Amino acid sequence: MKLDEAVRLWDPEPGWLNTASYGIPPEPAFEALQSALAEWRRGANGWDKWDRSTNRARAAFARLVGVEAADVAVGASASQVLAPVAASLPPGSRVVVPDIEQTSNLFPWLAHDLDVRTVPPADLPGAIDERTDAVAFSLVQSATGEVAAADEVVAAARTHGALIVADATQAVGWMPVEATPFDVLAVSAYKWLMCPRGTAFCYVSPAVRDRIRPIAANWYAGDGDASYGPPLRLAKDARRFDIAAPWFSYVAAAPTLELLLEIGIGPINDHDVRLANRFRTGLGMPPGDSAIVTVTRPGAAQRLAEAGIRASVRNGAARLAFHLYTTEADVDTAVAALI
The missing domain is CATH 3.40.640.10 (Type I PLP-dependent aspartate aminotransferase-like (Major domain))
Known part of the structure; x- marks a missing residue:
């Protein structure tokens, strides 16, 4: 299954850049869980x-x-x-x-x-x-x-x-x-x-x-x-x-x-790191090899939150995580909040 087709099975609210804290389930998983809970x-x-x-x-x-x-x-x-x-x-x-x-x-x-x-x-x-x-x-x-x-x-x-x-x-x-x-x-x-x-x-x-x-x-x-x-x-x-x-x-x-x-980790890796690097580039940071990016700019966490970006704070730095359901719009909103 191609990633651009599979991603339609996820329905995150815009601005979720916090998969390093928890990931969002696809529709088949959510439906299977609801069915089992109803049976229980x-x-x-x-x-x-x-x-x-x-x-x-x-x-x-x-x-x-x-x-x-x-x-x-x-x-x-x-x-x-x-x-x-x-x-x-x-x-x-x-x-x-x-x-x-x-x-x-x-x-x-x-x-x-x-x-x-x-x-x-x-x-x-x-x-x-x-x-x-x-x-x-x-x-x-x-x-x-x-x-x-x-x-x-x-x-x-x-x-x-x-x-x-x-x-x-x-x-x-x-x-x-x-x-x-x-x-x-x-x-x-x-x-x-x-x-x-x-x-x-x-x-x-x-x-x-x-x-x-x-x-x-x-x-x-x-x-x-x-x-x-x-x-x-x-x-x-x-x-x-x-x-x-x-x-x-x-x-x-x-x-x-x-x-x-079905999707394959290779396409997911390409997508996630590409968007993480889009974020890094937007902030003038060098490219990296990780889907997780930390930012130590003063007030970063508050500015992200005010822009509707849900991220986390670890060791005093804002931590953003980019996954298969992350969009370029999510990235650009986060960049705009921090520049």
């Missing part, structure tokens, strides 16, 4: 009908990041799917993290007896050495939109045998991402993937799967019928890290992710 209200069917959407969403996400569905766990947030990884490191393990990392990929490590070292994002590859047990970083920084030098980080980590944990929440959906270079890749899906809050995915490489304790073990992660009684019987693949998925969030997630596959 009437008790029209069992929950198994809604739950089928969970594996549809898992399979679609797996295709988006180039892995097998069996290597993807489902959850509710990035921090939740990362918690078992952090809990599985031996006490005292050194974990290197960017100093501006969003805390969903920082607090899980700090909550344990680990040696967490923070460095500026640009210094991350050089900070990985023989003492490093794990490196955890975002492919795109939430606060700034900075795109990580992921290849350099991976190369340094592989050289020193460090576990590689990537948070792709601010990347997957607008930027092509292959999960296989990483040991673990977590994504909260309510931003650029435009799913409801309460949807998250985690690629767990088969090479490290047995090193991670399934500390949230539950019936949904079971192998076969695991609803009652011992023994512990968990799925052999990444499903062992599943939590009992929130039905309605995944009902809307499945058609959204399947639609993204």
Whole structure:
């Protein structure tokens, strides 16, 4: 499906430049959710009908990041799917993290007896050495939109045998991402993937799967019928890290992710970065490679709001995010508000 045709399935109010906070759903997802909520209200069917959407969403996400569905766990947030990884490191393990990392990929490590070292994002590859047990970083920084030098980080980590944990929440959906270079890749899906809050995915490489304790073990992660009684019987693949998925969030997630596959991330990336650079050019900024732009001009957030632009503020800067439903008119309105 061509992007210019698909975008008609979205209906944002003009001025939404805040996908880095949450994404807007397409019409098929919204309608699927309303239908499921109506069924719930009437008790029209069992929950198994809604739950089928969970594996549809898992399979679609797996295709988006180039892995097998069996290597993807489902959850509710990035921090939740990362918690078992952090809990599985031996006490005292050194974990290197960017100093501006969003805390969903920082607090899980700090909550344990680990040696967490923070460095500026640009210094991350050089900070990985023989003492490093794990490196955890975002492919795109939430606060700034900075795109990580992921290849350099991976190369340094592989050289020193460090576990590689990537948070792709601010990347997957607008930027092509292959999960296989990483040991673990977590994504909260309510931003650029435009799913409801309460949807998250985690690629767990088969090479490290047995090193991670399934500390949230539950019936949904079971192998076969695991609803009652011992023994512990968990799925052999990444499903062992599943939590009992929130039905309605995944009902809307499945058609959204399947639609993204139809469109293709390549055209979305071209569109998003082109509009982000249209905004940068309008303000006299150099072009960049990110769909997120931050502006530190005095009063920027207030001026944008007065012009009807919904953006966010992070670390004192206005943060604008450009996605497939963003229009040139949205961009030009934001530029006019700031010049």
